[in-house]
Amino acid sequence: MKVYNFSAGPSMLPEEVKLEAQKDFVDYKGSGMSVTEMSHRSKWYDEIHTEALSLIRELMNVPADYDVLFVQGGASQQFAAVPLNLLVNGKADYIVTGNFAGKAAKEAVKYGDCVVAASSKDKNFTYIPEGVKFRDGIDYVHITQNNTIFGTRYTDRTYPVANCPIVSDMSSMILSEEVDVSKYGLIYAGAQKNIAPAGLTIVIVRKDLVGNEKPYCPTMLSYKTQADADSLYNTPPCFTIYMAGLVFKYLKKLGGVKEMQKINEYKAKLLYDFIDSSSFYTNSVNPADRSLMNVPFVAPSDELNAKFVKEAEKAGLVSIKGHKLVGGMRASIYNAMPVEGVKSLIEFMKKFETENK
Amino acid sequence: MKVYNFSAGPSMLPEEVKLEAQKDFVDYKGSGMSVTEMSHRSKWYDEIHTEALSLIRELMNVPADYDVLFVQGGASQQFAAVPLNLLVNGKADYIVTGNFAGKAAKEAVKYGDCVVAASSKDKNFTYIPEGVKFRDGIDYVHITQNNTIFGTRYTDRTYPVANCPIVSDMSSMILSEEVDVSKYGLIYAGAQKNIAPAGLTIVIVRKDLVGNEKPYCPTMLSYKTQADADSLYNTPPCFTIYMAGLVFKYLKKLGGVKEMQKINEYKAKLLYDFIDSSSFYTNSVNPADRSLMNVPFVAPSDELNAKFVKEAEKAGLVSIKGHKLVGGMRASIYNAMPVEGVKSLIEFMKKFETENK
Numbered sequence: 001m002k003v004y005n006f007s008a009g010p011s012m013l014p015e016e017v018k019l020e021a022q023k024d025f026v027d028y029k030g031s032g033m034s035v036t037e038m039s040h041r042s043k044w045y046d047e048i049h050t051e052a053l054s055l056i057r058e059l060m061n062v063p064a065d066y067d068v069l070f071v072q073g074g075a076s077q078q079f080a081a082v083p084l085n086l087l088v089n090g091k092a093d094y095i096v097t098g099n100f101a102g103k104a105a106k107e108a109v110k111y112g113d114c115v116v117a118a119s120s121k122d123k124n125f126t127y128i129p130e131g132v133k134f135r136d137g138i139d140y141v142h143i144t145q146n147n148t149i150f151g152t153r154y155t156d157r158t159y160p161v162a163n164c165p166i167v168s169d170m171s172s173m174i175l176s177e178e179v180d181v182s183k184y185g186l187i188y189a190g191a192q193k194n195i196a197p198a199g200l201t202i203v204i205v206r207k208d209l210v211g212n213e214k215p216y217c218p219t220m221l222s223y224k225t226q227a228d229a230d231s232l233y234n235t236p237p238c239f240t241i242y243m244a245g246l247v248f249k250y251l252k253k254l255g256g257v258k259e260m261q262k263i264n265e266y267k268a269k270l271l272y273d274f275i276d277s278s279s280f281y282t283n284s285v286n287p288a289d290r291s292l293m294n295v296p297f298v299a300p301s302d303e304l305n306a307k308f309v310k311e312a313e314k315a316g317l318v319s320i321k322g323h324k325l326v327g328g329m330r331a332s333i334y335n336a337m338p339v340e341g342v343k344s345l346i347e348f349m350k351k352f353e354t355e356n357k
Numbered sequence: 358m359k360v361y362n363f364s365a366g367p368s369m370l371p372e373e374v375k376l377e378a379q380k381d382f383v384d385y386k387g388s389g390m391s392v393t394e395m396s397h398r399s400k401w402y403d404e405i406h407t408e409a410l411s412l413i414r415e416l417m418n419v420p421a422d423y424d425v426l427f428v429q430g431g432a433s434q435q436f437a438a439v440p441l442n443l444l445v446n447g448k449a450d451y452i453v454t455g456n457f458a459g460k461a462a463k464e465a466v467k468y469g470d471c472v473v474a475a476s477s478k479d480k481n482f483t484y485i486p487e488g489v490k491f492r493d494g495i496d497y498v499h500i501t502q503n504n505t506i507f508g509t510r511y512t513d514r515t516y517p518v519a520n521c522p523i524v525s526d527m528s529s530m531i532l533s534e535e536v537d538v539s540k541y542g543l544i545y546a547g548a549q550k551n552i553a554p555a556g557l558t559i560v561i562v563r564k565d566l567v568g569n570e571k572p573y574c575p576t577m578l579s580y581k582t583q584a585d586a587d588s589l590y591n592t593p594p595c596f597t598i599y600m601a602g603l604v605f606k607y608l609k610k611l612g613g614v615k616e617m618q619k620i621n622e623y624k625a626k627l628l629y630d631f632i633d634s635s636s637f638y639t640n641s642v643n644p645a646d647r648s649l650m651n652v653p654f655v656a657p658s659d660e661l662n663a664k665f666v667k668e669a670e671k672a673g674l675v676s677i678k679g680h681k682l683v684g685g686m687r688a689s690i691y692n693a694m695p696v697e698g699v700k701s702l703i704e705f706m707k708k709f710e711t712e713n714k
Contacts, residue, residue: 003389007396010595018391022382026375032360032673034375036554036600037693039364039676072429072556073577076591080575110573192592197393199429199556199594216467216573218437220430234433235549237556237594238367243393316389319396336394 004341007319008148008294009172009193012336017246035242040235049232052245059248059257062181062204069203069223070231070241075171077221078188078201079104082142082167083111084217086186086209091138093117095160098125098147099325104169105142111214117141124326125150127286128158140165140185146173148193149323151296151330152289159183165209172293174202175251176335177261185209193293194335196244199237251335260335261292267333267342268292274346280353298328304356305329315348361698364676365505365651366529366550369693374603392599397592406589409602416605416614417531419538419561426560426580427588427598432528434578435545435558436461439499439524440468441574443543443566448495450474452517455482455504456682461526462499468571474498481683482507484643485515497522497542503530505550506680508653508687509646516540522566529650531559532608533692534618542566550650551692553601556594608692617692618649624690624699625649631703637710655685661713662686672705 005012028035031044038045053068062068071077082104083092090112094105096119108114118129125147134141141162146153153173160166165185174189181187186205192198205223213222225233251260272290275281275297283290283297299305305328309321312329322330333342362369385392388401395402410425419425428434439461440449447469451462453476465471475486482504491498498519503510510530517523522542531546538544543562549555562580570579582590608617629647632638632654640647640654656662662685666678669686679687690699 001387001389005390005394005396007394007399010394010396010592013391013394018383018393021393022379025379025382030358032358033362033675034370036375036378037362037364037367037370039362039367040555042364042676072431072434072594074429074591077429077575077577080577084575107576190592197594197596198397198592199597218434218441218575218578219464220434220437221575234431235366235547235555237429237554237597239554239596240556240594318390319399 001316003316003318004337004344005318006331006333006337006345008323008330008332009190010198011193011332011334013243014247014250014336017243017250020246021243036239038238040232040238045238048238048242048245049236052241052248053231055245055248055252056202059175059251060179060181060204065207066181067205067207067210067223067227069205069226070236071201071203071226072199072237074190074198074201075100075169075188076103078169078203079107080110081221081223082186082188083108083114084221085213085223086139086165086167087112087214088212089137089139091135092140092142093134093138094142095119095129095132096121097128097144097152098150100169100171101144101147104144108142125152126284128152128154128289130158132160134160134162134164138164140167142167142169144169146170146291146293148172148294148332149325151283151285151291151294153291153293155288157288165206173291175257175260176264176293178257191240191244193332195247196240200240200244263339264292264333264335267337267339268295270342270346271295271331271333274349278349278353280357281349293334294330294332296322296326296328296330299356302327307356308352311352312348317345317348358673360673360675361694361701362675363688363690363694363702365680365687365689366547367555368550368689368691370554370600371604371607371693374600374607377603378600393596395595397589397595402595405595405599405602406593409598409605410588412602412605412609413559416608417536417538417561422564423538424562424564424567424580424584426562426583427593428558428560428583429556429594431547431558432457432526432545433460435526435560436464437467438578438580439543439545440465440471441578442570442580443496443522443524444469444571445569446494446496448492449497449499450491450495451499452476452486452489453478454485454501454509455507457526457528458501458504461501465499482509483641485509485511485646487515489517491517491519491521495521497524499524501526503527503648503650505529505651505689506682508640508642508648508651510648510650512645514645522563530648532614532617533621533650535614548597548601552604553597557597557601620696621649621690621692624694624696625652627699627703628652628688628690631706635706635710637714638706650691651687651689653679653683653685653687656713659684664713665709668709669705674702674705
């Protein structure tokens with residue numbers, strides 16, 4: 001059955017990427033080996049690794065004074081790695097705009113004087129705080145650029161103004177819209193939403209911020225370790241990096257992040273416009289702060305929400321159940337979700353509304 | 358071209374495992390999704406995850422009072438995680454039998470009074486020390502069960518006798534021979550040699566050793582975090598775990614670790630017997646300590662070693678170059694290396710000897 005997968009992550013990969021990976025799975029380009037089993041020191045893998053690093057630099061227009069690292073452990077591991085590497089003065093401010101932002105702030109408290117400078121918890125994280133003031137002498141401000149569970153995102157209006165590096169968790173929006181990397185001290189992202197299968201984390205860090213890790217920082221969590229070794233200090237997740245490279249090539253062929261952003265804006269507008277025009281479905285996020293990637297919505301009752309999720313799955317619209325912190329539904333419409341997927345969802349929503357009004 | 362891949366890791370996967378993964382790559386069992394893109398909270402993935410955990414328990418006969426964890430970061434990350442979680446009294450002894458054993462010992466020094474109780478460096482790691490004495494009051498003894506670079510392994514004769522838990526890095530021998538898990542406090546292994554593609558680490562830990570992590574231990578490196586969440590605290594490397602599950606099923610069908618060990622002993626004996634009977638090739642490891650998995654050997658000169666590596670590659674015997682710390686050649690003959698691969702290597706070695714004597 002044709003399925004549209006609205007999972008918040010891991011999530012859809014482009015069809016042509018999957019087909020190419022399948023074709024080459026047992027014998028990669030005549031090497032006689034699968035990428036899943038080749039030495040990370042082989043010439044075959046070296047090309048894959050170097051090309052993937054180079055393509056993400058190109059796609060995100062990463063300035064030369066930034067390192068790009070391929071690491072493991074997901075954003076959750078970066079919640080520790082960031083303070084372990086960046087807390088030189090021992091102080092940092094966090095803006096808490098959701099569940100993962102809160103986890104990042106909580107982990108940082110272990111390593112220094114890290115506080116919550118602002119939070120949108122008062123309205124169940126349905127907005128992004130504006131004009132936040134920060135303490136003097138802090139090492140960085142940490143934000144979560146897109147909030148997967150609550151469906152909000154930062155825009156130019158809410159981007160923090162601070163006299164220190166900005167650290168951003170871009171897990172659920174990396175490569176979905178243009179970003180000026182030079183405005184950030186450090187960017188990190190789990191790959192399993194817009195880039196690759198789970199098991200790879202991207203870190204983009206300004207070189208002057210590398211090399212100040214605490215003495216008890218695990219070697220594998222030190223940015224310097226990974227930067228000095230071109231992310232080959234130990235065996236990297238080779239196959240996942242290979243898949244990331246295929247996605248990068250696909251995105252480049254499509255016209256890069258600029259084109260991708262147009263498609264994402266179009267998809268999101270289709271869905272939000274429909275929800276806003278309906279008296280049956282509701283999205284409670286402040287319109288100016290709405291995510292392009294994750295669209296939470298509810299039907300008029302818990303019973304109808306449960307029925308919606310069940311019937312949607314039968315109709316091939318899978319993993320659309322909302323997170324338990326929000327309830328209802330959530331349509332994650334990452335880069336690989338085709339326009340047709342969003343249109344199918346809207347058609348289903350209309351039909352469900354008619355049948356259940 | 359038919360290729361035998363002698364890489365020290367990532368390394369060969371069984372042919373039927375690769376073919377099954379390829380067949381299901383785009384549409385996993387009618388789900389309409391690839392395992393690379395399905396939610397880690399979906400019923401599809403839940404089955405894969407639970408089955409893989411259950412199969413490794415069965416294959417290794419893991420007692421009920423042990424947790425089995427699927428984590429990320431490789432053995433190198435465990436070099437930090439072990440002392441961060443286990444150093445309750447702040448003291449541990451390490452036996453250094455090679456490069457990775459040395460790295461483990463070095464990392465541990467960051468976290469407590471960790472010392473090298475014995476080393477085989479005096480003879481370039483060509484043997485495993487016997488009858489090592491340990492300090493009183495230590496939290497654990499750390500060993501590296503098989504030394505990938507130097508081609509040695511622990512046996513019953515060298516297994517340490519201590520009044521504390523034994524921690525073992527089994528990266529390059531897990532599932533290759535029978536092991537009595539109850540003799541260990543903790544076992545860890547990177548998956549990329551005998552289990553799966555790179556990007557997965559297995560930890561098997563006695564439950565009473567879990568929950569004592571240092572306050573500054575990153576949440577993701579805490580065994581308690583992973584044990585409490587059944588290794589689903591955050592998004593695991595789903596596809597790699599799926600591949601591990603396929604390998605576990607393959608191994609079970611083959612007759613389990615007991616049968617695998619017989620085949621491995623047979624393969625290793627073929628190769629060692631040939632080397633020992635030759636006046637051209639040399640393996641300098643103490644015969645009683647020879648690895649079943651990694652067989653380093655040299656030809657009579659550096660020139661001949663270089664020529665061997667080059668011609669072997671042309672003949673489809675790839676990634677056979679020895680590590681720079683040893684030189685010469687190294688044949689890694691993990692579980693998935695068929696007997697025919699070892700026989701092909703021996704035939705090639707005979708031919709090369711005749712042509713270059």
